[in-house]
Amino acid sequence: MIATVLNERESIEALLSxxxxxxxxxxxxxxxxxxxxxxxxxxxxxxxxxGSLPLRALSLPGANISTGRNHAIAAASHRVIAATDAGxxxxxxxxxxxxxxxxxxxxxxVVGGVFVSAPRSLFERxxxxxxxxxxxxxxxxxxxxxxxxxxxxxxxxxxxGGYPEWLDYxxxxxxxxxxxxxxxxxxxxxxxxxxxxxxxxLRAFAKQYYRYxxxxxxxxxxxGRHAIRYATYLVAAPALLVLACVHSPWWLxxxxxxxxxxxxxxxxxxxxxxxxxxxxxxxxxxxLLPILVITGDLAKMAGYxxxxxxxxxxxxxxxxxxxx
Numbered sequence: 001m002i003a004t005v006l007n008e009r010e011s012i013e014a015l016l017s018x019x020x021x022x023x024x025x026x027x028x029x030x031x032x033x034x035x036x037x038x039x040x041x042x043x044x045x046x047x048x049x050x051g052s053l054p055l056r057a058l059s060l061p062g063a064n065i066s067t068g069r070n071h072a073i074a075a076a077s078h079r080v081i082a083a084t085d086a087g088x089x090x091x092x093x094x095x096x097x098x099x100x101x102x103x104x105x106x107x108x109x110v111v112g113g114v115f116v117s118a119p120r121s122l123f124e125r126x127x128x129x130x131x132x133x134x135x136x137x138x139x140x141x142x143x144x145x146x147x148x149x150x151x152x153x154x155x156x157x158x159x160x161g162g163y164p165e166w167l168d169y170x171x172x173x174x175x176x177x178x179x180x181x182x183x184x185x186x187x188x189x190x191x192x193x194x195x196x197x198x199x200x201x202l203r204a205f206a207k208q209y210y211r212y213x214x215x216x217x218x219x220x221x222x223x224g225r226h227a228i229r230y231a232t233y234l235v236a237a238p239a240l241l242v243l244a245c246v247h248s249p250w251w252l253x254x255x256x257x258x259x260x261x262x263x264x265x266x267x268x269x270x271x272x273x274x275x276x277x278x279x280x281x282x283x284x285x286x287x288l289l290p291i292l293v294i295t296g297d298l299a300k301m302a303g304y305x306x307x308x309x310x311x312x313x314x315x316x317x318x319x320x321x322x323x324x
Contacts, residue, residue, distance in 0.1 A: 001026040004068030006034040008086040014042045018089045020052050024096035028054045030076050032068035035061030066163035066171040071258050075101040083152040091193040098151045098192035111182035112145025113192030126285040128198040130266040140188035147172035150192040156184050169215030204301040213300035217307020240265045
């Protein structure tokens with residue numbers, strides 16, 4: 001099992017504790033610290049001395065998450081790698097369920113687990129429900145697992161050149177897509193669950209989605225999705241508002257239909273939370289729904305072009321000079 005950490009003093013003990021309680025104990029645990037300054041590295045060294053886990057902690061100051069993962073995987077001695085992230089709590093049977101398909105007669109090359117929300121506030125309950133796909137939305141044929149919960153053959157990691165060290169976000173998606181292009185066979189293990197806490201504020205959520213979209217731009221991912229988002233907010237919605245003002249208020253019906261389509265999936269995801277809540281909580285989460293959806297979209301619209309500019313500059317710097 002491998003992971004990377006950076007300034008995770010408040011969460012590292014929960015991760016290590018949940019690893020020690022696995023029904024299928026890890027054969028080895030390799031964790032790379034990217035240069036923590038909050039005491040995380042000292043806690044890892046203490047855990048190594050305690051010996052409750054077969055833990056090796058490596059210090060690699062300045063390493064991003066891709067570099068850290070690649071170093072951890074290279075240092076691991078087993079042919080199957082399970083990966084997770086700091087800031088999570090693993091279900092007791094996470095590793096057992098995650099690696100079980102790899103021991104079958106016709107094992108896949110990659111097994112994706114899932115991550116579920118572990119909220120501590122009404123805001124986090126709404127955010128986790130709205131932004132995370134429901135299990136019935138996942139399709140094993142197209143699912144691209146997060147490296148919060150994934151296992152794969154080390155040989156496949158090696159064949160695609162590892163995680164892309166030039167990326168700071170969306171690196172696991174690029175890694176997944178590279179493995180798919182190589183013909184790797186994927187499986188989905190919905191029982192292999194990792195619990196993580198959603199962002200605790202609107203500002204932190206916006207920053208997260210800005211960075212995700214910036215990573216999309218850097219990696220040239222999801223052009224169509226981003227184009228639809230720009231067209232919706234910058235073309236369709238303003239045009240319908242203008243038509244409603246200068247032509248007929250009936251155009252507001254078209255705007256309402258569009259908004260209904262935009263909010264339908266988040267509402268469907270939020271519905272179980274609403275059903276299990278008090279009226280006050282329902283009103284609070286219902287009010288948060290449009291705020292979270294629009295904030296997330298605007299954050300993505302801000303981050304994506306920044307990533308594109310970085311990509312163009314990066315490619316220009318890497319291209320060979322044409323000067324004679």
